[in-house]
Amino acid sequence: MKYLTHSSHSIMIDKELCTGCVVCTLACPVQAIRVRDGKAEVNKSELCIDCGECLRVCPEQAVKSMTLHAEDLTGYKVLVALPSPALYAQFGDLYTPNDILLALRKIGFHKVCDLALNCEMVLIAIGEYLRSHTAVRPMLSNFCPAVTRLILKNYPKLIDHIIPIETPREIAADQMRRKIMRERGIESGEIGVFHITPCPAKMISITDPVGVEKSNLDGAIAIRDLYVRLRKALKEIEDDWILQKSSGVGISWATGQASMRGLPSMTSLSVTGVGDVIQILDDVEAEHLGDVDYLELSICPGGCVGGPLVVQNKHVAASHIANLVEQYGVRSRVDPRKIERQLEQTYLLDQKKFLPQEPEPLDTDLTRALEKMAKIEEYRSLLPGRQCGACGAPSCEALAEDIVKGEAHLSDCIFERIKELEHALEGDRGGVESGDPE
Amino acid sequence: MFKKVFRVEGGNFQKAGSVSKQIKKILKQLNLDGELIWRAMIIAYEAEINAVLYAHECQVSLEITAEKIYMRFKDKGPGIPDISLAMTEGYSTATRAMRERGFGAGLGLPNIRKTSDHFEITSTVGVGTTLDIDLFLN
Numbered sequence: 001m002k003y004l005t006h007s008s009h010s011i012m013i014d015k016e017l018c019t020g021c022v023v024c025t026l027a028c029p030v031q032a033i034r035v036r037d038g039k040a041e042v043n044k045s046e047l048c049i050d051c052g053e054c055l056r057v058c059p060e061q062a063v064k065s066m067t068l069h070a071e072d073l074t075g076y077k078v079l080v081a082l083p084s085p086a087l088y089a090q091f092g093d094l095y096t097p098n099d100i101l102l103a104l105r106k107i108g109f110h111k112v113c114d115l116a117l118n119c120e121m122v123l124i125a126i127g128e129y130l131r132s133h134t135a136v137r138p139m140l141s142n143f144c145p146a147v148t149r150l151i152l153k154n155y156p157k158l159i160d161h162i163i164p165i166e167t168p169r170e171i172a173a174d175q176m177r178r179k180i181m182r183e184r185g186i187e188s189g190e191i192g193v194f195h196i197t198p199c200p201a202k203m204i205s206i207t208d209p210v211g212v213e214k215s216n217l218d219g220a221i222a223i224r225d226l227y228v229r230l231r232k233a234l235k236e237i238e239d240d241w242i243l244q245k246s247s248g249v250g251i252s253w254a255t256g257q258a259s260m261r262g263l264p265s266m267t268s269l270s271v272t273g274v275g276d277v278i279q280i281l282d283d284v285e286a287e288h289l290g291d292v293d294y295l296e297l298s299i300c301p302g303g304c305v306g307g308p309l310v311v312q313n314k315h316v317a318a319s320h321i322a323n324l325v326e327q328y329g330v331r332s333r334v335d336p337r338k339i340e341r342q343l344e345q346t347y348l349l350d351q352k353k354f355l356p357q358e359p360e361p362l363d364t365d366l367t368r369a370l371e372k373m374a375k376i377e378e379y380r381s382l383l384p385g386r387q388c389g390a391c392g393a394p395s396c397e398a399l400a401e402d403i404v405k406g407e408a409h410l411s412d413c414i415f416e417r418i419k420e421l422e423h424a425l426e427g428d429r430g431g432v433e434s435g436d437p438e
Numbered sequence: 439m440f441k442k443v444f445r446v447e448g449g450n451f452q453k454a455g456s457v458s459k460q461i462k463k464i465l466k467q468l469n470l471d472g473e474l475i476w477r478a479m480i481i482a483y484e485a486e487i488n489a490v491l492y493a494h495e496c497q498v499s500l501e502i503t504a505e506k507i508y509m510r511f512k513d514k515g516p517g518i519p520d521i522s523l524a525m526t527e528g529y530s531t532a533t534r535a536m537r538e539r540g541f542g543a544g545l546g547l548p549n550i551r552k553t554s555d556h557f558e559i560t561s562t563v564g565v566g567t568t569l570d571i572d573l574f575l576n
Contacts, residue, residue: 282455282459285476285479286455286480358466359466361466361467361468362467362469363469366468366469366470366575369467369468369469370440370468370504373440373467373468374439377440377442
């Protein structure tokens with residue numbers, strides 16, 4: 001098999017392209033990757049949060065996204081596209097969001113949804129929820145699947161902080177599906193609903209969602225895989241339908257800053273990038289941010305426009321988003337009374353039941369776990385602390401852990417091997433010297 | 439028994455919180471109860487921040503047995519002249535610069551005591567302060 005796939009993850013590693021260089025191993029923020037027998041693998045699959053850092057940094061492009069391609073969209077009577085607002089930032093200031101939605105129709109989607117509008121609906125619902133529920137603070141956003149997985153795996157104490165409002169893409173998918181079924185009298189299975197995504201994590205949130213049996217979507221397609229066709233289609237648009245209904249509020253979801261514009265009466269923070277997200281979750285866990293109402297968290301730096309599957313430079317994209325926000329203003333056309341009604345009917349409430357997904361402990365027996373922990377310390381003190389990754393583990397501490405778990409050997413450390421060689425050489429030299437006439 | 443010693447550098451905000459993070463990781467790997475881990479982390483974090491704010495340096499000893507988690511924070515620093523005052527909620531000697539960084543609400547020591555199962559503090563002015571903390575596993 002050419003690919004090493006990870007059934008429950010959003011990436012796969014092409015064994016032929018992988019050179020075993022450890023760049024991904026060192027970049028992985030949760031230390032889930034190991035290089036074994038010269039090839040990288042998501043060895044600690046239970047630690048992986050699907051952030052896509054490995055895909056971003058791989059110099060050989062051996063890490064592939066599990067997102068779908070145009071040829072995968074067969075067998076459906078109606079194809080629906082739900083584009084991430086980040087798509088609006090990919091083509092420069094020349095094309096409006098409406099043009100881009102029309103271009104999606106032109107390349108073959110029968111129905112196109114302005115997902116930015118659903119983002120506005122969800123923001124109003126979040127505002128309502130925050131106003132009526134004040135016991136837990138800060139509440140944490142749930143739209144980034146990698147952030148949700150990070151919380152379930154590393155911050156189970158914060159599960160109650162995840163905002164229980166359904167994500168814009170799931171709401172939009174449900175609404176579009178019902179509408180089309182009603183209008184055309186067809187079955188749900190005949191409708192294919194696809195997210196046009198800036199990141200691979202959205203794919204896993206569809207194929208293997210957490211806290212719920214099934215997603216309302218059928219898959220995700222990378223922005224970069226549709227880029228060329230969309231660019232061509234943009235030049236050939238003839239229709240003048242109005243498909244865009246969103247304002248700048250929903251569009252600014254793309255840079256992870258929608259709460260600042262859409263929740264003016266709340267104290268909210270926008271935090272983007274995996275390192276910063278981890279840092280702020282540490283602060284929340286230590287109960288240091290109780291005066292903040294809402295944290296809008298994106299694992300990608302700069303928000304979704306910084307996703308690993310986009311085309312445009314994230315800074316250029318952020319500037320396009322800022323221009324669009326200015327152009328379309330921050331007055332949403334969504335009627336708040338309608339959202340209140342939907343909340344009352346629990347329609348917008350997220351029904352997911354999140355459970356902690358904590359990694360396996362060293363041992364279920366405490367005495368044995370303590371012994372193993374002491375052994376890890378012992379090995380760690382033996383190792384050189386260079387954190388070079390040459391052994392295939394991301395740090396000396398990680399190698400020490402792997403050794404104790406029986407997954408690696410001390411001799412995997414290149415510096416240990418040099419020591420062994422030196423010992424052996426000294427032994428040899430000793431033998432030679434004794435017989436040397438000089 | 440598992441033992442580990444860490445060092446906290448006074449005034450180094452860049453690394454503030456890193457020791458409590460390492461402690462949290464160890465406790466998690468030992469499969470201890472989530473609530474207990476969280477309490478240990480709150481204590482370690484508060485004590486570590488105190489050391490960064492006030493001490494020259496601080497030695498953190500962590501000992502875990504089947505019965506308890508023991509943590510000792512032994513710092514070299516100015517010491518505390520009036521311990522009972524320092525244990526009062528809301529009392530703080532934090533400077534303006536510290537408060538501007540979001541610290542110095544006067545909740546550190548009282549919070550540590552509240553969160554511990556057993557808490558002892560000794561301090562000598564001009565020498566330093568030592569905190570001894572127990573968290574029982576059952």
